Amino acid sequence: MSFPIYIEIYKDLKQKIFQGDWNPGDMLWSENELAQKHQTTRLTVRKSLAMLENEGFIYSVPGKGYYIVQPDHSKYTLLFNELNNGEKNTSYSKLLGVDAITPDPEVKQKLHITGEKKVVVILRLVYSNEEPIAYDVKYLPYDRGKPIVEKEIQYATFPDMVAKKSSPFAIKKELSIFTEPSKPKINKMLRLKESEPLLVVEQSLYDQEDQPIGWGKTYYKGDYMKIKAYSYFVGVR
Structure with a gap:
């Protein structure tokens, strides 16, 4: 089953986060780098990043980029x-x-x-x-x-x-x-x-x-x- 490209990017980045490819506080690849890697547009990449941000995996710093969050395991x-x-x-x-x-x-x-x-x-x-x-x-x-x-x-x-x-x-x-x-x-x-x-x-x-x-x-x-x-x-x- 094929998914839209922004879903594929979202799933790929989420898997990498769970695998520990990035640690909390690390900067994610830039929009340009992700667009080139997946041969798509920055607009499509932004949709993927917005999904990750809405789910609390990353956060953005204006003028700098996206960063991996620090998980809070004190909440039940x-x-x-x-x-x-x-x-x-x-x-x-x-x-x-x-x-x-x-x-x-x-x-x-x-x-x-x-x-x-x-x-x-x-x-x-x-x-x-x-x-x-x-x-x-x-x-x-x-x-x-x-x-x-x-x-x-x-x-x-x-x-x-x-x-x-x-x-x-x-x-x-x-x-x-x-x-x-x-x-x-x-x-x-x-x-x-x-x-x-x-x-x-x-x-x-x-x-x-x-x-x-x-x-x-x-x-x-x-x-x-x-x-x-x-x-x-x-x-x-």
């Missing part, structure tokens, strides 16, 4: 779903309650709540093989004009809950992962011993203006939860 992609995350199969979640409450200081601070404004708290218990493995608590700003339908949130992820009230494309997410001792209420829910450590995943959701639109925690049994993240190439100057 973490896949997280509070209702189905870990080594075991999650069979279902149980909705414990949905209420409008007066938030405590921590919730007020997380959601930027002022005055006497209420929030919606959603409580769920997550099961695997009929055993409770996670206690889930989520808070949303209370909006009298947009009620929450319980049957729609029992099996919904946190972004899905918020998407009922705003566009799913506008949601920004932040995760924090840490451990803490369990509390009496959680002990009872998850059938744990006193102060048995829990893995906690804290989620914060924001709109396009970086205003908080949701916050919550999921408390996992330590022998259930397993966090996995994947490293992939991200180019930076």
Whole structure:
């Protein structure tokens, strides 16, 4: 199968980068050199270089040329779903309650709540093989004009809950992962011993203006939860 010449040049240069023919910071061949090498025009070469630049493999310095980027391997992609995350199969979640409450200081601070404004708290218990493995608590700003339908949130992820009230494309997410001792209420829910450590995943959701639109925690049994993240190439100057 033949490809357009600019695709062939792009593929050839990308292969050379992966082979280590150039090191980070090295200057790439000039447009003229690439055009002569592949017997084509500089305009065609620029299309190939633009593809590599858009993918983060190279960057340009006006008046000088193109350079190989320094890969950043400190970034990972973490896949997280509070209702189905870990080594075991999650069979279902149980909705414990949905209420409008007066938030405590921590919730007020997380959601930027002022005055006497209420929030919606959603409580769920997550099961695997009929055993409770996670206690889930989520808070949303209370909006009298947009009620929450319980049957729609029992099996919904946190972004899905918020998407009922705003566009799913506008949601920004932040995760924090840490451990803490369990509390009496959680002990009872998850059938744990006193102060048995829990893995906690804290989620914060924001709109396009970086205003908080949701916050919550999921408390996992330590022998259930397993966090996995994947490293992939991200180019930076």
